[in-house]
Amino acid sequence: SPRRESSSSTLIWTPPPTGVVAVNVDAALFPSIRRMGMGFVAMNHLGECMFAGNEQLQGFSEPELAEALAIRCALEVCRSEGCSSIVLASDCPSMVNKIKSTAQDRSRVGAVVSDIKSLASGFTQCSFLHVRRGMNVAAHKLARSCEHSVNLFYLGVVPDCIRDDL
Numbered sequence: 774s775p776r777r778e779s780s781s782s783t784l785i786w787t788p789p790p791t792g793v794v795a796v797n798v799d800a801a802l803f804p805s806i807r808r809m810g811m812g813f814v815a816m817n818h819l820g821e822c823m824f825a826g827n828e829q830l831q832g833f834s835e836p837e838l839a840e841a842l843a844i845r846c847a848l849e850v851c852r853s854e855g856c857s858s859i860v861l862a863s864d865c866p867s868m869v870n871k872i873k874s875t876a877q878d879r880s881r882v883g884a885v886v887s888d889i890k891s892l893a894s895g896f897t898q899c900s901f902l903h904v905r906r907g908m909n910v911a912a913h914k915l916a917r918s919c920e921h922s923v924n925l926f927y928l929g930v931v932p933d934c935i936r937d938d939l
Contacts, residue, residue, distance in 0.1 A: 786939075791818045793858045793898065798847045799912035800839035800865075803920050807833040811843030812915025813850065814935065815859075822939060824854055825911075826926040827919040840865040841885040843916065844872070848892040848899075850926075858898035864909040872901045911935040 789795040794815050801810045809832070814825040828846060844863060851859050863869055871878050871886050872893075878886040893899040906913070918934050919925070925932070931939060 786820060788818045788820055789816070789860055793818065793860060794823060794851065794856045796847055796851060796859050796861045797904070797909050797912040798840075798843050798861060798863050799909050799916045800836070800843040801913070801916035801920070802833065802836060802839055804833055806920070807831070808920070809834055809839045809842070810916045810919040811839070811846055812912045812918070813843070813847040814911045814915065814939070815851065815854075815856070816939070820939075822927070822929070822931045824850070824926070824928050825915060825932055825935070826850065826924070827915040827922075828924045829919040829922075835881075837865065837867055838882050838885065840868045841871075841882045841889065844868065844901075845885055845889050845892065848889060852892065852895060854928075857896055859896060860900050860902065862902050862904045862909065864904055864906045864913075866903045869901050869903040911938040914938065 794817060796813060796815045798813045808829055810827055810829045812827040815823045817823050840863060872889055914935050
């Protein structure tokens with residue numbers, strides 16, 4: 774992940790290696806309108822925002838499924854943007870563990886986990902890691918921001934709603 778926590782609990786951004794894209798992903802649930810949102814932000818080794826976006830989906834799901842759908846969406850965007858090596862960070866430990874597991878997932882999110890593993894195999898390098906929520910603020914804000922907006926995609930610019938978080 775691009776963000777690590779020091780002993781003093783301050784967040785320190787650690788860039789990925791040259792040629793690797795660090796992608797933070799998060800999901801948000803909007804039960805009152807029966808929708809969910811997902812957000813992602815991709816940074817290069819110089820700390821530059823390569824792309825970011827959010828998407829709102831109809832239907833209300835449980836948190837783990839929402840996170841799985843967000844991860845799958847972020848991988849699809851990374852593929853379409855031509856990324857070959859990525860490190861994807863999520864604040865949902867159960868989802869990261871399911872993705873890393875070699876066992877077939879027979880839970881309710883199993884089909885999406887299978888999709889994620891299939892997409893991941895198409896990259897030269899693709900790894901997944903869990904980060905604390907405080908280190909996933911930008912992706913979280915993007916996910917929350919689509920409650921009242923259309924789906925947005927930013928290429929080479931930092932969205933205003935996360936400018937202070939990067």
